[in-house]
Amino acid sequence: MKFLHLSPGDHLEAAGHVCILRDAFDFESPSDIADLITAENLDAALALHLYRGGRLLQGHHIPFGIIFGGTDLNEDANQGLKNEVMGKVLEEARFAVAFTQSMKEKAQAQWPHATGKIYVQSQGIAATPNPAFNWKEFLQRSEINQSADNLRVFLLICGLRQVKDPLFLVDAFSEWHEEEPGVYLVIVGPEVDPEFTREVKARVKRASGVRLVGEMSQGDLHAAMKNCFALVNSSLSEGMSAAILEAMDLEVPVLARNIPGNAAVVEHEVTGLLFSDPQEFIHLAKRLLHEPELERVLAARGKEYVRRHHAWQVERDTYQSLVRKLAGGAED
Template identity: 70%
Template sequence: MRLLLLAVLRPHTGNAVTAQRVRAHLEAAGHVCVLKDAFDFGSPSEIANLILAENCEAALALHLYRAGRLLQGHRIPFGIIFGGTDVNEDAKQKEKNTVMGRVLEEARFAVAFTESMKEMAQVQWPHAKGKIYVQSQGIATTPNATFNWNTFLQRSEWHQDEPSVYLVIVGPEVDPVFTREVKAKVKRAAGVRLIGEMPQGDLHAAVKNCFAVVNSSVSEGMSAAILEAMDLEVPVLARNIPGNAAVVRHEVTGLLFSTPQEFVHLAKRLVSDPALEKEIVTNGKAYVRMYHSWQVERDTYQQLIRKLEGSSED
């Protein structure tokens, strides 16, 4: 089939990486995937023109609201992959909630990353219960063997008693206002480095060379950064929110914190307790291998896409 794959494609973001991975899964099964950025289109009519121009037979959207709403009313079958923003944020807004419910009515299937995401979606949109599947993100890390941290870091005191500790913040600048706030705070914080977006191989290499990975998000669906750190055998400290707690078991596969003070306490404990570090790393690697298989994810999407074969009903 010739498929339209619609997602938010800001470079080096989790959404873009997931979309590229799903496209690879589908193309491996012989499908042709036309990958487009949802933010390049303002209405379903623009997507209708794209579908016609690209001769697409079916579609798949990453994010129920951001991308899925653009597929409403077309005469091709489509599926949806939930994002954390869908169930954690957009579902709270009445207008968006209504739109997402209508999209689910038309969708042939929907995919949630966790059981908790599926349950939240079923509460919001009970009519979709029979079409929501769970497939965790599949992880396969590829560190760049030539990566050198010295390109990014210069010596600076973190604080007087532990000058060797650094906090490195990596990622693209998505929100201009938030970016300015972060940059202003980083300038006043010794030992903190802010690095822009990086190619995935370099990012994996950077993670591999770190003592731990921190996820301080207040809203997550499923953090690929956490899973990649586990796969790379690097300890994880994550904010205790549902999306993170779904993949991190406290003191088993990582450490969960709720306050800045608790984060500092747990970070210092991790640094001073090699046995805890080893246990977390070992358990995290085993967890990713068991529950986040890249091959299982490939098989699932290749099977689900068969639900889009043939024309939709008039």
């Protein structure tokens, strides 16, 4: 089968399918998708995000599946028009995948007619750091004082948009850096929202101990993660944070904002640390800094959690099985 693939991963190609990967933001309307379907003679499609990607696939008469994003259920479902569109997309979709049972239940409550086609599959993780990555050059590019005593980098990975709330910790962290010059908060990610990006850049420029780095390749990002002291997530909402799971896989401690999506994968003081406000974050970060045994235990338990619950091979098997539904039971 030949797929239009609006989500990441190579599970379909591993099963022998030909995949064309596209970003939903590249298309202005469903007619753009129609042109692509015709030009490439596509047989099926798989989209990440029910609204963002799924609405583009309506009415094209090719079978498709959907992978829910956190934005779908935490934000878009609360907006009347988007909710209606998403419900209609689910009517056409052959299947939909939720990362957690709670996400599935939330979707079923919103769109009861889709109950029988929603499956649960946790995100599979296999972090692969780039061996050629140069940490010293990364620090220099980030204008970080490498001679500072007890240098510790806290890495926050996110697209620059409001729902990721990258500014949540900036003021508190800046005050902490004044006390302990060796601690830095580095924010890494693409500039998704131009207006909000300008606000982030302006705030970071005024904040001591906080740095902003542009988008990085996955291998370099994993290498930076492997070399940092801890991974930070300060989002207002999440479906399932790949960055958190990747950090766990790399045995890097995680400090995450206490929201449902994060609490679904981070158990406080077991596989990571959860905070509700900037002051609690600073308190927990200091604990992690001064309690080496806590750092060691969280890293080890996080690694074990990913091994048990987010196996990459299990995810591959699930998607290869679901894809058969797009073929109507025919041979792949």
